[in-house]
Amino acid sequence: MTEQQRIAVVTAGLSEDASTTRLARAVARAANDVVVRGGHSAPEVRLVTLRDIAHGITDAALTGMAPAAVQDALDAVLTADALIAATPTYKASYSGLFKAFFDLFDEGALENLPTVVAATGGTPRHSLVLDTALLPLMSHLKALALPIGVYAATEDWADASLQARIERAGAALAGMLGAGAGAGATAKGRGVAAASAARRPVREVRDEFATVPDFADLLASVQR
Numbered sequence: 001m002t003e004q005q006r007i008a009v010v011t012a013g014l015s016e017d018a019s020t021t022r023l024a025r026a027v028a029r030a031a032n033d034v035v036v037r038g039g040h041s042a043p044e045v046r047l048v049t050l051r052d053i054a055h056g057i058t059d060a061a062l063t064g065m066a067p068a069a070v071q072d073a074l075d076a077v078l079t080a081d082a083l084i085a086a087t088p089t090y091k092a093s094y095s096g097l098f099k100a101f102f103d104l105f106d107e108g109a110l111e112n113l114p115t116v117v118a119a120t121g122g123t124p125r126h127s128l129v130l131d132t133a134l135l136p137l138m139s140h141l142k143a144l145a146l147p148i149g150v151y152a153a154t155e156d157w158a159d160a161s162l163q164a165r166i167e168r169a170g171a172a173l174a175g176m177l178g179a180g181a182g183a184g185a186t187a188k189g190r191g192v193a194a195a196s197a198a199r200r201p202v203r204e205v206r207d208e209f210a211t212v213p214d215f216a217d218l219l220a221s222v223q224r
Contacts, residue, residue, distance in 0.1 A: 005043040005177050007031060008080035010073075012050045012087040012098035013120075020120045021049065023152050023166070024086035027116055030170020031082070035177060043177065046076040050097050057100050066104065074104060082114045082173050083143065085134070089121035093133040102137060111142035114176035116169050117149040127151040148172045 009028050013020035028045050036042050050057065056067040066074060077083060087098035117134035121127070130149040138145035150169045156162045 004041050005035075005081040006076075006079065007043050007045045007082045007084065007173075007177075008048060008077045009045060009084045010048045010050065010077065010086065010098075010101065012095045012101070014051050014088065014095075014097075018051075018088070018120075019152065019154075019157070020086050020088045020118075021047075023118050023120055023150060024084050026163075026166045027084050027086075027118055027150060027170050027173070030167045031084075031116075031174045031177070032170075034171045034174035038174070038178075040178065043081070046080065048073045048076055050101050054097055057097065057104065060104055061100060070104070073101070077105075077113075078109065080113065082116075082177055083110070084116050084118065084173070085138070086118040086120070087134070089119050089126045089129050092126055093129060094119070094137070099137070102141065105141055107140065108142045110138070113143045114173060115143040115145045116173045117145060118151070118169070119149075120152045122154050124151075124153040124155070127153070144176070146172050146176070 007028055009024045011018070011021040011024045013022075013024075025047070032042055032045065050073075053067075053069045053073055056070040060066040060070050085098075085102075087094040090096070115138050117130055117138060119126075119129050119134060121129065130151055134149065135145050135147075146169070148169050150162075150165050152162055
């Protein structure tokens with residue numbers, strides 16, 4: 001029996017029913033369906049909604065110490081076998097909240113992590129945000145970012161082609177988890193997923209105050 005695999009879904013949608021979150025969940029469902037159809041156990045999907053931990057993300061950036069909820073979100077990504085990262089498009093790029101969260105990871109922390117990027121926007125003109133902003137960010141973190149991302153403009157939600165693009169991205173991610181078509185693809189996908197888990201560096205949480213001397217000891221040394 002193989003260990004259940006995990007997909008982390010990070011969404012920077014700002015409302016409770018944000019289209020960004022719906023898009024990210026749709027890609028996760030598509031990946032799940034392919035995995036199950038391939039005869040594997042359904043992966044565990046962990047949804048990380050950044051709007052819920054926005055204040056904690058700011059605190060972590062300012063102090064260098066992540067609150068418990070933020071650390072749980074970081075760990076969900078660090079221990080995942082695959083990642084879906086989705087953001088609304090702001091000023092032709094990812095949102096500040098999205099960037100602030102991924103700024104908390106050390107460079108290379110997501111090494112070899114199979115990743116699908118996704119974005120939403122008000123107009124198709126911003127579709128290049130995947131290539132100009134999201135893929136370079138994931139590349140910097142050494143994630144194994146798939147070239148098949150999903151961008152959804154407002155008008156795309158009424159177009160059947162969006163679902164086709166979602167399913168294509170989900171199938172690509174599932175293939176990296178070992179649910180490709182055929183034994184060769186399965187073995188190759190498992191190898192990539194295994195390498196991802198084995199070689200991805202563990203993020204070290206640094207306590208900036210660990211080396212601060214005890215004040216009582218300082219006073220004692222002066223009084224000698």
